Amino acid sequence: MSRVEVIAPHFKKRLSGVTSTVVQLVPIQAARLGIATIGPGLPDTLPKLRPRQLPSLWLRPASGRKRIWHARRNVEMIAGIFLKSVLRAPLHLVFTSAAQRDHRPFTKFLIRRMEAVIATSARSGSFLEVPHQVVMHGVDLDAFHPRSEPADDFAAAGLPGKYAVGCFGRVRAQKGTDLFVDAMIALLPQYPDWTAVVTGRVTPENRAFADELKRRIAAAGLEKRILFLGEVADIKVWYRRVTLYVAPSRNEGFGLTPLEAMASATAVVASDAGAYAEMVEDGVTGAVVPAGDGAALTAAIRRYLDDPDLAKRHGEEGLVEARACFHLEREAAGIERVYDAVWARGG
Template sequence: MTDDFSEIEVVATNFNWRQSGGTTAVVQLVPEQAKTLKIAALGFDLPERVPRMRWRDVPKLFRRPANRPFRIYHCRRNNEMIAGLLLRYVLRAPLRLIFNSAGQRRHKPLTRWMLKRMDAVIATSERSGSFLDVPYTVVPHGTDFDHFHPPRGHEDDYAATGLPGKYAVGCTGRIRHQKGTDLFVDAMVQLLPNYPDWTAIITGRTTSDNLAFERELKSKISAAGLTQRIIFLGDVDDISVWYRRFTLFVAPSRQEGFGLTPLEAMASQTAVVTSDAGSFPSMIQPGVNGAIVPAGDAEALTAAIEPYFREPDMAKEHGRAALEFVHANFSLAAEARRIRSVYDRLWTEGQSPLGLTEKGRQNAGETEPASYPDRTGYRRNHAQA
């Protein structure tokens, strides 16, 4: 918990009880931001290592911070935007509002209305930015290289699990149709009988509305006689050790916002096969660090996985290339630095809300930011440099 709230410059919100990509982003990013910034997270399901403010400190948001003209309120969900708008425009708290947008779909009218009242918008990719009707800055998510790293000892070896086979192929994330867990199971049912050295590991939480979906998958696995080789581990305490134990990681999502799991696997020196959902295409160099297939295409997914089963040494080679690529392009420190530049712009320029009319924006010196391509395939705005 944060003791002296008067020094807090930024509040990062996480108003979601369930673990999600937004939660993961806050949990990883806020400790990194705290190295150079007075920041606290507000919300649920936050571990001790994350600097946090208490709910009872919310009234203190109505006082200006000690060394800034206003605090920055950084949110990632609609309910967090609603709370921020209420605090700033109704209750007149000295805040400026930033929204992080990862969605890759046309936003609903309420969301579009709220986005126009943000003081700045950050898109996690140019693809997600393309669905926005307001100026934005592209800042890709980064990866925590202290937590996600290559194998270092015996516990990081797949052999330490005591599970069958020599190699593991993993699929993580919530068990549901959107994540393509069924596509992964179908591929494993087809491939594993021909490759006895491989075992499939599925981790992740199954919510109550997806229990029937999980039962259907397990029934299919049982019918194929593969219950000892396609293993559901549930919601594991520390996924990072499993990334290190995988020789291959598969992210078969039908839909994604950004999608952090391939980056976490790559930082663990693991080759990846992904769909083309979310920001996955920006992470994959086909034939170098992994493979990419059309989202929802079960046959293409199976065909992309099989060469790694046939040649485990190729998987290891691609894993080494994946590690090099993610360190060069998706560091958590770079994400924190680029977001800080957006904060600093608000503090130093006193940028007006995006909700101004076009004429008002021009008078305030606010124009649609120019962008240019970078080496990761993203298009970054000049303000992000």
């Protein structure tokens, strides 16, 4: 604990986008500064603060600086405020906001108690009423990479077709899975070389939604060409197998999947939900359409089904962009600059 200067709390058991951020970022940060996580739902490979070490929060680390408590959820802001203001732990409070909506009054109250605020995109920053820095998420370029072996080819999946178009993530209306399925029902009869692949978990509350999509597919006679694979063992290889990735969300916080596709040299058609429009350069690395607009989504996908070479070119441009602007080390460095500014102000 004498070396730990940053605490990254994680107070949610279920996997979420915040979980993914913490799991990917903390090892990068740990190579640059002393950092530990606290809370459930994280792998044991991360540096963790154990219950018996909690009293150490009231002792400053060897550097003499106050520790930074970096919250990403309301409950984590509440805990940080309680530790600092009520229990008098020597902490600085930092919050990262990914929300793409006006914050509720209580959240605004919590945010005003933070000493620094990070927005994950310009759009999320536009909903903040306090000074902030934009530090966009990055992607693990070692885990997500272009095709490098035969298993990365779509043919290795043993599915019909020459090319694949994919839509990954939880199957539900918010993610726009129905918009993707409807686009595929409209397009695939005209493009026999293409197969559509949907991966992701179906929660009990979304079972009826998924069943209705499968009913539509069956009614169109496309059960063998629009495939629901459920949760796959390794999603990374599927980004490499598809020629086109579609992110049709109606709303998002940030949304990492387009970056994961770009890092895999795969072209992207995305809605303008979340930070998608700040990642995908329309006409260069893919296409961006209005969220919830099924007709626009279908038209954008059609362009790539017509011309697989265009998808390849845009995928290659996406890889260049991901490597230049969206690698994890860049995100970690941006966050560290915020930490340094907080420490420089002292208090």
